[in-house]
Amino acid sequence: MLLELNQVNTFYGTSHVLQDVSLQVEGAEVVALLGRNGVGKTTSLRSIMGLTPPASGSIRFHEEEIAPLPPYAKAKLGLAYMPDDLRIFPDLTCEENLEIAARLARRQGYWNKQRVMELFPVLEERRRQKGLNMSGGEKKMLSLGRALMSNPSLVLLDEPSEGLAPLIVKALVEAINTIREHGVTILLADQNLKFCRRVCDRGYIIEKGRIMHSGNMEEIWADEAVVKKYLAL
Amino acid sequence: MLESFVHVCLAGLSKGMFIWLVASGLTLIFGVLGVLNFAHGSFYMLGAYFCFSLLSHLGHNFWLGLILGPLFVCLVGYVVERYFLRYVYHIDLPYQLLLTFAFVLIFDDLVKVVWGAGSIGSPSVAGLSGSVRILGRLFPSYSLFIILVGPLVALGLWGLLEKTWAGRIIRAASSDREMASALGVRVPALFTAVFVFGTWLGAVGGGLAVPYVGLLTPGMGESIIIDAFVVAVIGGLGSLKGAFLGALIIGLLSSFGTRFLPTFDMFLTFILMAIVLLWRPQGFFGEEAAR
Numbered sequence: 456m457l458l459e460l461n462q463v464n465t466f467y468g469t470s471h472v473l474q475d476v477s478l479q480v481e482g483a484e485v486v487a488l489l490g491r492n493g494v495g496k497t498t499s500l501r502s503i504m505g506l507t508p509p510a511s512g513s514i515r516f517h518e519e520e521i522a523p524l525p526p527y528a529k530a531k532l533g534l535a536y537m538p539d540d541l542r543i544f545p546d547l548t549c550e551e552n553l554e555i556a557a558r559l560a561r562r563q564g565y566w567n568k569q570r571v572m573e574l575f576p577v578l579e580e581r582r583r584q585k586g587l588n589m590s591g592g593e594k595k596m597l598s599l600g601r602a603l604m605s606n607p608s609l610v611l612l613d614e615p616s617e618g619l620a621p622l623i624v625k626a627l628v629e630a631i632n633t634i635r636e637h638g639v640t641i642l643l644a645d646q647n648l649k650f651c652r653r654v655c656d657r658g659y660i661i662e663k664g665r666i667m668h669s670g671n672m673e674e675i676w677a678d679e680a681v682v683k684k685y686l687a688l
Numbered sequence: 689m690l691e692s693f694v695h696v697c698l699a700g701l702s703k704g705m706f707i708w709l710v711a712s713g714l715t716l717i718f719g720v721l722g723v724l725n726f727a728h729g730s731f732y733m734l735g736a737y738f739c740f741s742l743l744s745h746l747g748h749n750f751w752l753g754l755i756l757g758p759l760f761v762c763l764v765g766y767v768v769e770r771y772f773l774r775y776v777y778h779i780d781l782p783y784q785l786l787l788t789f790a791f792v793l794i795f796d797d798l799v800k801v802v803w804g805a806g807s808i809g810s811p812s813v814a815g816l817s818g819s820v821r822i823l824g825r826l827f828p829s830y831s832l833f834i835i836l837v838g839p840l841v842a843l844g845l846w847g848l849l850e851k852t853w854a855g856r857i858i859r860a861a862s863s864d865r866e867m868a869s870a871l872g873v874r875v876p877a878l879f880t881a882v883f884v885f886g887t888w889l890g891a892v893g894g895g896l897a898v899p900y901v902g903l904l905t906p907g908m909g910e911s912i913i914i915d916a917f918v919v920a921v922i923g924g925l926g927s928l929k930g931a932f933l934g935a936l937i938i939g940l941l942s943s944f945g946t947r948f949l950p951t952f953d954m955f956l957t958f959i960l961m962a963i964v965l966l967w968r969p970q971g972f973f974g975e976e977a978a979r
Binding site: 504506525526527529530531536538542544545546547551555556558559560561601605 | 856
């Protein structure tokens with residue numbers, strides 16, 4: 456098992472955001488965390504990354520306990536994170552935003568600047584532009600590309616399809632398929648069931664901080680009762 | 689008339705460059721750590737005293753003192769950041785100011801204990817005590833040297849921040865420390881390093897002041913930190929470019945004030961700050977939104 460969460464509880468102040476969350480991700484899988492706004496998807500990813508450390512529970516990565524580790528140590532172990540607000544460094548160029556991730560993580564592997572730019576050719580065109588001046592779609596590709604630059608074994612993607620035009624979503628689906636072909640495992644949080652069906656193998660449905668349901672993406676897609684109860688807007 | 693104008697300008701430039709040396713460390717620390725370090729003037733003072741002491745013990749080799757003295761102050765800066773300031777980053781700015789102000793008082797008293805409460809006349813430095821003739825009048829060569837050092841420090845800082853990976857990592861962490869940590873930056877260690885480097889800048893400013901100010905006094909940090917704060921505020925808090933420009937303006941203004949309106953010297957500085965803040969509350973190069 457690449458990633459295993461067991462009974463994870465996370466708080467924001469006094470509010471109990473994640474309640475006994477348990478989930479597993481195997482190597483080479485693409486797994487979705489589905490649910491409406493504010494149910495704990497982002498907090499789950501932040502807890503795994505160590506940005507909002509859990510109060511209790513275990514997070515095992517490559518069979519090792521990583522829950523108490525600070526984020527920088529997790530990055531060096533091969534965890535990477537694309538936040539929902541992308542968090543491109545505004546003062547660095549597109550190219551520097553990519554390179555900084557590779558320099559900090561110091562991990563060898565398939566991904567480098569050239570390969571990320573082949574995956575997202577627009578980054579090549581914008582390479583000398585400051586992060587500040589990039590469009591939302593470009594920032595999304597840059598943030599995903601930056602996550603790959605550390606050659607992670609697991610990438611956490613928060614809302615990858617949100618706010619993208621249908622044509623760009625199509626490109627994103629292809630990019631995610633390319634990424635998995637190169638052995639990177641993905642755990643993504645998204646609300647777009649259609650998008651998740653196209654890229655994910657399995658899904659967990661989260662509601663009010665608890666995992667309510669899990670299964671194959673096709674099963675979830677076909678289960679009208681579950682979709683209506685937890686995902687319909 | 690022209691000679692007098694040129695000489696007032698030169699005096700203003702050298703004063704401005706001193707303020708810049710202190711304001712640069714203050715600005716760097718604020719820009720990266722978000723801490724307004726009131727004790728930065730104390731690092732300037734300690735730099736001056738350490739250099740002075742080394743000067744008398746090292747056979748009057750000023751340059752050796754200037755290299756070694758600030759290193760001692762860096763140790764002090766390390767202790768201040770690592771064991772005190774680190775615990776107030778997440779609370780309100782007034783608490784940070786109170787803590788750093790407490791350090792001002794502590795360091796002033798420590799200096800009184802170690803070096804005495806009176807002022808110490810600083811020795812003249814061999815080779816730097818001469819003057820050069822500019823437009824028929826004598827100007828201290830050491831002041832000219834300071835006018836050169838200021839822009840060199842500015843250039844060095846610019847190169848470090850813009851052209852090296854250490855600088856890019858510092859800029860990334862100062863704009864978004866959480867994302868930087870998720871990419872592998874040990875943010876607390878980086879903050880300590882930046883604080884110590886800022887301390888070093890202040891201490892070097894103090895060391896360079898030894899032959900310039902003539903007298904070392906336990907309160908010498910306060911007068912310069914007020915100028916440095918004014919400069920940092922009008923330049924835009926956290927902006928090195930702004931601090932450099934601000935230091936030039938305040939240095940020249942104070943020099944012209946002393947020459948033509950001696951009674952209004954300090955007044956001019958603060959009236960300028962008030963005007964700049966009314967016209968552009970964030971300073972020349974400050975961010976639109978407050979951090």
